[in-house]
Structures are given as structure tokens and as C-alpha cells.
Amino acid sequence: MTTNLKNALTQLTNKQINHLYFANNQQTAPLHAYQVDFPRIEVIIEGQQLMQWADSNGKIMTQQLEVNDLLYITANSWNKPIRTTPITWLNILFGKQQIGISIVYWDGNQLIPLAQTNIPRRGPRVGTFIIQALSELTWQNQPQTQTGYYLIQSLLSNTLDLLNADIKTASKTTSLFEAIRQYIDTHFREDISREFLAKMFYISPNYLSYLFKNEGKIGLNEYLNHIRIEYAKSLLKDYDLNVKEISLEAGFKDSNYFCRIFRKKTERTPTEYRRQYHSKLSEK
Numbered sequence: 325m326t327t328n329l330k331n332a333l334t335q336l337t338n339k340q341i342n343h344l345y346f347a348n349n350q351q352t353a354p355l356h357a358y359q360v361d362f363p364r365i366e367v368i369i370e371g372q373q374l375m376q377w378a379d380s381n382g383k384i385m386t387q388q389l390e391v392n393d394l395l396y397i398t399a400n401s402w403n404k405p406i407r408t409t410p411i412t413w414l415n416i417l418f419g420k421q422q423i424g425i426s427i428v429y430w431d432g433n434q435l436i437p438l439a440q441t442n443i444p445r446r447g448p449r450v451g452t453f454i455i456q457a458l459s460e461l462t463w464q465n466q467p468q469t470q471t472g473y474y475l476i477q478s479l480l481s482n483t484l485d486l487l488n489a490d491i492k493t494a495s496k497t498t499s500l501f502e503a504i505r506q507y508i509d510t511h512f513r514e515d516i517s518r519e520f521l522a523k524m525f526y527i528s529p530n531y532l533s534y535l536f537k538n539e540g541k542i543g544l545n546e547y548l549n550h551i552r553i554e555y556a557k558s559l560l561k562d563y564d565l566n567v568k569e570i571s572l573e574a575g576f577k578d579s580n581y582f583c584r585i586f587r588k589k590t591e592r593t594p595t596e597y598r599r600q601y602h603s604k605l606s607e608k
Contacts, residue, residue, distance in 0.1 A: 327438040329425050332414050333484045336367060337477065342392035344473055345385070347377030348462040352562060353402035355573060360510050363418045363455055364397045365479075369427065371411035376404040380462060396476060398462055412438070416483060417506060418455060421445060423483060424503050426524070435514055437524035442503030443486045451486075454479045500525065501539035504532070505547070512551045513575040518544055552576060553589050560598040567594050 353359040357376075366375075368389045375395060376386050389395065397403050410432050417424040426440040445451060458475050504525055508516065521544075522529040536544040556574040559565060568579045576582035586594050 327427060329414075329427060329439050329441055330484070330487060332369060332427060332439075333425070333480065333487060336392070336394075336414070337480045337484055339392065341394050341473070341476065342390060343394070344476060345375075345377070345387060345389075345393070345395045346379070346462050346472070347385075347395060347397040347401045347403045348380045349378030349382055349402065350398075350400040351378070351382065354404060355559075355563065356513075357402040357404035358397075358510060359400065359402035360417075361400050362420070362506075363399045363458075364510075365394060365414075365416040365418075365476075366397070366403070367394045367414040367416075368392065369412045369414055371409060373411045373413070374406040374408070376406065377402065394476065396458065398459055407432075417510065418451065419445075419502070419506055422499060422503060422506075423451075423486065424506055425483070425487065426507075435511075435516075435520075437520065440507075440524045440526070441487070442499060442506075443483075443489075444499060445486070451479060451482045454482065497535065498539055500527075501535045504535065505540065508548060509551060512548060512555065513573065515575075515577075516548075548575075549585050550589070553586055556582070556586065556594065557590075557597065560594055561601050570594060 354376075358364075368391050370391065372388055372390050374386065375389050376384060377395065377397065378384050378401070395403060407430050410430060412427065412429045415424075415426050415428060422442050422444045424440070424442045427438040429436045429438050454475055458472065458479070461469070461472050461475070504521060507521070507524070518529045518532055522532045525532070527535075533544055536542055536547060540547060542550075552574045556570050556576075559570050559573055563570075565573065567583065571579040571582035574582065576585075583593060586592075586597070590597055592600065
């Protein structure tokens with residue numbers, strides 16, 4: 325099983341990508357989909373996975389991704405993995421200040437972190453220009469051209485260069501906190517715990533709690549609950565799901581706990597929140 329980030333990136337840049345796909349639609353994401361405000365890359369390393377996304381025209385694409393198949397998701401666009409069998413994949417998140425790289429394994433029941441690092445986006449803004457060029461191609465419905473392939477290879481190569489450079493930053497603590505926060509913002513619907521995140525980022529659970537209290541001025545569980553509640557609000561507005569379904573979709577295992585937290589944050593129950601929201605819409 326592949327667990328070395330540099331080896332995985334090196335192999336990907338040296339070998340031809342099997343198939344290249346682009347997700348580029350910023351409309352409301354369907355249930356179970358991932359949608360964040362920065363571009364991402366997902367590459368299958370071992371196994372296969374059914375994946376859904378939408379193109380620039382809003383057409384829903386459904387494709388079985390195999391080893392070395394790469395999906396590039398533009399900023400604010402969505403993708404929806406449908407996991408049925410064990411799979412290992414490489415995930416690259418291109419944040420404004422840093423790049424998060426991880427290898428994750430799904431054993432059929434749970435996610436298992438295998439490797440993770442974050443690197444600052446320093447020096448010449450080569451990666452930024454490549455991402456801008458990719459955005460232009462996707463909006464012109466031309467990402468599948470040879471140019472698109474070369475841009476993706478260049479982006480992977482630039483990412484590998486930054487990883488090999490091992491650049492030191494003025495505040496490694498702040499950089500680590502931002503990387504963890506970025507991961508939570510993307511994966512909050514999954515079963516992530518303090519222990520899971522600590523293992524993912526090679527730190528102790530106690531140091532993880534320390535990071536959030538000192539860098540974020542907020543507790544880890546409080547931040548995770550905040551992100552999940554905000555997502556639950558959008559589900560209550562846009563989908564006709566019951567409270568238990570909303571709870572599970574937002575990442576809460578216990579619907580009673582979800583209702584307590586929701587009421588604490590909003591001073592309303594989930595049902596009252598939905599009713600008031602739709603009542604205001606009907607008054608307009």
C-alpha cells in the first residue's frame with residue numbers, strides 16, 4: 325500500500341495519467357458531495373471508485389475512476405465519491421497560502437489516514453498561474469485538450485518541487501493549524517475525531533487541542549460543531565430531509581446531540597429554523 329507522499333507524486337509526474345477529468349460547476353452541490361472554495365486534485369492510487377461531478381454546462385457526469393485516473397475540481401465546484409470497495413487515493417488541496425497533500429485509505433467501513441503534509445506556497449507564483457490557465461480552459465469547455473494535460477502535469481511537477489524544497493516558514497505552528505482547519509472544512513461530514521486528526525497530522529491529541537485553543541481561539545469540537553451546524557442550516561433550507569437525516573448528513577452521529585447543539589447555536593430547533601426560513605420566503 326502506497327504511503328509515501330513524495331514517491332506517489334514522483335510516480336504520478338513521471339508516468340502518464342491514465343484518464344484526466346474536470347469538475348467545473350459551482351451550483352449547489354448534491355447530498356454527499358464535496359464543495360470547497362479552493363481547487364483540488366484527486367487521484368486513484370489503488371482500487372477503483374465511482375465518481376460524480378458536473379461540467380461547465382451543468383451536465384452530471386458519472387465515471388468509474390481507475391488507478392492513475394485524475395479528477396481536477398475547480399474552486400467552489402463539487403464532486404461526489406461513491407465508495408463501495410476499499411480504495412486508496414491521493415488528495416491535493418491548493419489553498420491560498422499552502423498546499424495540503426494527503427493519502428487516505430477507505431477500508432470499506434472507515435477512512436484511515438496514511439500520510440499527510442502541508443507545504444507553503446512561496447517563491448514564484450508558478451502554481452497560481454497554472455491554476456488560472458486551467459480555470460480559463462474549463463470555462464471555455466476545452467480542458468480535455470493536450471494543453472489541459474500539460475497544465476496538470478506542470479501543476480503536479482510544481483507541487484513536487486515545493487515538497488522537495490522543504491521550505492521553512494516563520495510560523496510552523498500557524499501553518500499546521502491552517503492545514504488542519506482546511507482539512508476539517510473539507511471533510512467535516514466524515515467520521516473525524518481528535519484522534520483521527522492527530523494521527524493524520526503526526527501530532528498528539530493534546531497538542532491538537534492546544535493548537536485550536538492558541539491559534540484559533542476556539543476548541544476543536546466547538547469549531548467542528550460550528551462547521552457542521554452551518555452545513556445543516558443549508559440542508560434544512562434546500563432539502564426535504566427529516567432531522568435525523570440532516571444530522572447524519574452534517575456529520576453528527578447522534579441526532580439528539582445535534583438538536584441540542586443546533587438549539588444552543590441558533591436558539592431554535594432544526595424544525596423551527598426550517599419553518600421560519602420558508603415562512604420568510606413566502607412573505608417576499
